Amino acid sequence: MASNKKYWKSVEELNENSSIVETLRNNEFVEEIPTEDFLGDKNALSSSSTSRRDFLKYVGFSTAAASLAACEGPVKKSIPYVFQPEEIIPGVADFYATTVADGFDFVNVLIKTREGRPIKVENNFMENALTGANARVHASVLSLYDSLRLKQPKIDNKAASWSDVDQKIKASLTSATGQIVLLTNTMASPSTDKLIAEFKAAYPSAKHIVHDAVGSDAALDAYQQAYGERALADYNFGKADVIVSVGADFLGDWQGGGYDSEYAKGRVPKNGKMSKHIQIEANMSLAGANADKRIPLTVADQKLALVKIYNIVTGNAVAVTNTAADAEVTKAAQQLKAAGSAGVLVSGLDDVNAQLLVFAINQALGSAAFNPAQPKYVRGGNNKEVAQLVKDMNAGLVHTLIMSGVNPVYTLFNGAAFAEGLKKVKLSASFSLREDETASLTTIAAAAPHYLESWGDVQMRKGHYSITQPTIRPLFNTKQFQEGLLTWLGKTESYYDYLKASGTALANGKTWNQMVHDGFSAVEVTGSATASADFGAAASALAATKKAAGLELVLYPKTGMGDGQQANNPWLQEFPDPITRVSWDNYVTVSKADAEALGIKNYNVANGGLNGSYVTLKVGENTLEKVPAFIQPGQAKGTLGLAFGYGRKSALKEEMQVGVNAYKLYKDFNNTQNVSVELGSGDHEFACVQLQRTLMGRGDIVKDTTLEIFNTKDVKEWNVKPHVSLDHQSVEASTVDIWESFDRSTGHHFNLSIDLNSCTGCGACVIACHAENNVPVVGKSEVRRSRDMHWLRIDRYYSSEDTFAEDVTTKNSAKGLMENINTFNGLEHPADNPQVVFQPVMCQHCNHAPCETVCPVAATSHGRQGQNHMAYNRCVGTRYCANNCPYKVRRFNWFLYSQNNAFDYHMNDDLGRMVLNPDVNVRSRGVMEKCSLCIQMTQASILKAKREGRAISGDEFEVACSAACTSGSMVFGDVNDKQSEVAMLFEDDRRYHLLEHIGTKPNVFYHVKVRNV
């Protein structure tokens, strides 16, 4: 039926005599198309080398060529070994035990190699191994294949041979008139120490200076004062019932880290008991996020609080002024004292007196967790000597400077002065993986091998001796620092022989082969150590701390980037910080109150991306401009936080040159600085993977309760099973099904258990998942568009009220429309000092999966073993599944991320692709992907059992995340094996499923978080 309706595009059309409408009618294109410019110019047309006929010829030829070429399949060549090494079977992985010791991370690991290529880092779970590979260690295998590594030695920026380099260094050493200085990172290597001692004997003017980028100088000095050795006291948090930390992020990188697993053991309620953790700190750290009670205080106040605790625990009465949270500090101190030997106190304050008080307090408690008799050697930097070195260099006193594993031009607050001093050094050499800020300025840039290509030994702890062994032949023309030392000493033996000779003696009775097989040897160190120092004086000195006028800047190493030596590692750049969930950046964290006072804003733009103001930070004469500011809940008022490791430029791909260099503000190696802040102009675009900050009172996503309720109340009260209405009757959601259930009682049925109590949010699983499953890196701008590809994410939620429980109450008590709207608006904002929870979320492998029913091509289907399969070759990319997934765990390949210059990360170069796992497909553009519950690993476990002709136990199965989890939070296995650990965990009262009320019946389950408040 015809209609008389008239449609108009703008009001202008209603005006009959409008000239605009007339013009538009005559001229369809508002902007003129420049055909005349092109075709009118006869000269240009005739002088063009490509005529129309040529053009047609090219089109014709290329079409014909393309179609002809498509007719024939490519010829693939296979090149077997000429002499195949006995231990290598193509297609079968080999594992080698080795030790990471890069000056910042120290840990025993296993390296998985395929066809001779290291492709993954695994934990070495042997008894007594120092386990606990963090995200950086898991990512370090990719740094081996960094295409910007230094590939051969250089002299004066020109490629040179090693013989030239050695000759030059030797000549310089023998003719040295001034000092000879060896500047290294902490190696904790007995054989290298021995070599350096021999070197010093041969060259008496030689000195050895150790430099840690992020040091623990105060703790080392204090230990030396109290126990007479330059080392760090060790702690075992598993033995503590009350843990008080004053500014120590011991779940992060405090004093070398590696404390998670023991800590996590005490965090799981057993027989109604779990440890109590009180954190006093300025920045929101991992330890603070896991604490039962968190007291945000400025660093000045933390020092006073420490004196207060000292007073209460030891019974002394050092006069001390009040802190901002005196009552809470006092309460914490009393709880610590009451715990006696089951209490422990640690501190990360960069102050010798504070560190001395730590010894005094733990000694007074008789703390079982405190172990000064078996000290750690993972930090050994001496900042005074480094400062003196810079002075000496500038005074022209240093003749020869040989560096290894350090980058002082970047990591020193006076890096510019160091660079200046380098010019006055007659010969400088830097053994470095990359041509970094320092190596590009030295006379000799000595290409050093990666730890996966080197021999070495490490003494991480007294009585513990580890071996680093190569897992691949050096990729480039590199030479170890130790090999260099041997050459300069005129020795002809290789470092391996030297190491073997000196290492066998330290192996605590193990044979050399056994050492190389296990990666370490350990003996029990018995006996105790008693601290002897003037603690009273230390307390008085500390009590005299004056509060500074301005804001305090607290510098910290970020979980992903650490000290910044792996800044060219795309996995780590894209790794979202566990607390802020920001990737590809560092930023200054500021409390809400201070942000308001300074005029700092954070807001979301239309596409959801987070923007933040810029500030200028000034410490002494050093200024950092255009530092993005991030408003951080839980940041102590009057403090700012800024992470190390960013702002590097040398030997970095352009995409990785992000952030600002916080070392410039690391004045006198003190992590706390008085800073002046100025608001800058413009806004920074963050790449933040999680924009919502609170749970909005949705207690069914993260269930949490207190230890008291957990112990006294019925399970129905603290782990509420959701109910739905069936035939107008309220029934438990798990009993209702709209699908017929598949019988899963036969065969394997895989489940993954995640305990929210022991998950510290460290993110090792995220990187392990990347490495195992060839997850692509998409870059900052794509992450900002929420197109990150992480198969496994760790959601972080803040409470809006003081606790999550109060959020639920607030939400439920709102009545009426307006009140509800207001309440929800309010619930969006986190509290000033919120409770925090981490929740790892990956594909939940629902038995009744919403994604499977909507796929038009059946590309995603369910396996009988409980895994939700994803057939990439079948997927046509409709993305219905992602829309229908209640957990938002499906990831879409918006682009081709491998061999694409627009995504210039490791998958775009031949070297970087060597890290890919050959058992897992690299997905192409336009297909959906997601966590497969590492089906390649479960299938491999099954096949192994089949080949050996034996029954398999439910505990034998592993997935990448559960294997990487050293805190024991993630447990994987077969629930049909009733004896397996995961089956027992399934029966636990704390078990619940995510969004249980929608009836998806996931195969991933969580355990209710219990807080000991």
Place this chain on the structure above:
Amino acid sequence: MKKVGNHTSFSRILFLCLTFVLTFSTGSFAQDAAKGKELFNANCAACHKLDANSTGPALRGVIERHSADWLHKWIKDSSGLIKSGDAAAVKLFNEWNKVPMNSFPNLSDEDIDNIIAYTSEPKPEVKAVPGAAQAGGSTATGGVSEKLVLGGLVIVLAMLVIMLVLVRRVLNKVADKNNLTVNETKSLPIWKAFVKNQFLVITSVIVLMLTGAYFAFGFMMQVGVDQNYEPIQPIHFSHKIHAGENGIDCKYCHSSARTSKTSGIPSMNVCMNCHKNITEFTGSADSTYVDYSKEFYTAEIQKIYDAVGWDPAKQAYTGKEKPVKWVRIHNLPDFVYFNHSQHVSVAGLECQTCHGPVESMEIMRQHSPLTMGWCVECHRETEVNVKDNEYYAKIHEELSKKYGVEKLTAAQLGGLECGKCHY
């Protein structure tokens, strides 16, 4: 494929004569050279050859170099002889890189005499006409005869047609002569009749379209399927000789098929396990497996030495390696996971199930289509080999009860699930 040739009776006669002459000539020895050959092959052949140096020296005519007495001593206890300071023994030991020879105290004096007799046989002259020239010739005849028969048939048929035409013409002429008119009713031409019949037209169009679609589909489905792909390899490796004639187990060379997902192309050192000693092709020309000439095969063996850097004269590696770039025949797409050990070790399948009669292939080719349909078909039909495998004990009992079958197929065990092969 080339056919194996038949030898002319002349060459046989020549060969028989030669053998006869040889037998006659060896008859002059008291010892039994035939027994000697057996003993030689069992005890000596690992390190010695008759006419070429190997790990040890060539042994033909060894009796001319050493006395029989000395040889007896040497064979029974060579190291003892060296220790005793025997000059000849020490010299020999030093000449041959100080590799001690095994002692054979189990050999009796008679045995040793037999071996010496065997080594004393004169080198046979030209054995027979070289295999290839002959084989080539006979192949040609075989091919021609087949064609000849066909051609003959064609000619016969053509002649029949011509004869019919001629007969018709003659008959017409006869009719003409006799003034007889042949009744030829002018019927509608057949194609016009066809066009007029609408039903027929529509039916045939439909049939044509369906046939077209069928063939188009068939063509599309074979794109990327490389069944019978038979590329030329850098070294002519004959599976027929190795696996067929010599009966070498597939997994001797493709050892990783037992434990790995890939069956593995053998590394060159595996070839050298045997070819250190087998320096030339020694197959007799009348064997059924000889497709090429002796020189051809021997030249291919030389290629192995070039690749691994082996100097057969010095019996040593030169260190100059040149990896061989084989052309890969069986290619699965990246999105398919296939594991050889699952099929070979667990299921106990014969390699031939998928790879076809490799032992009869002179040139290796892809036997199966390697399509998903082909995989699935087998998984549907094949019963799982659960014998003596503890892994299957529980699941097989439960599942077979559930499905009510005696033996489960791979499909019933979940072998058709997407995620089992695609991840």
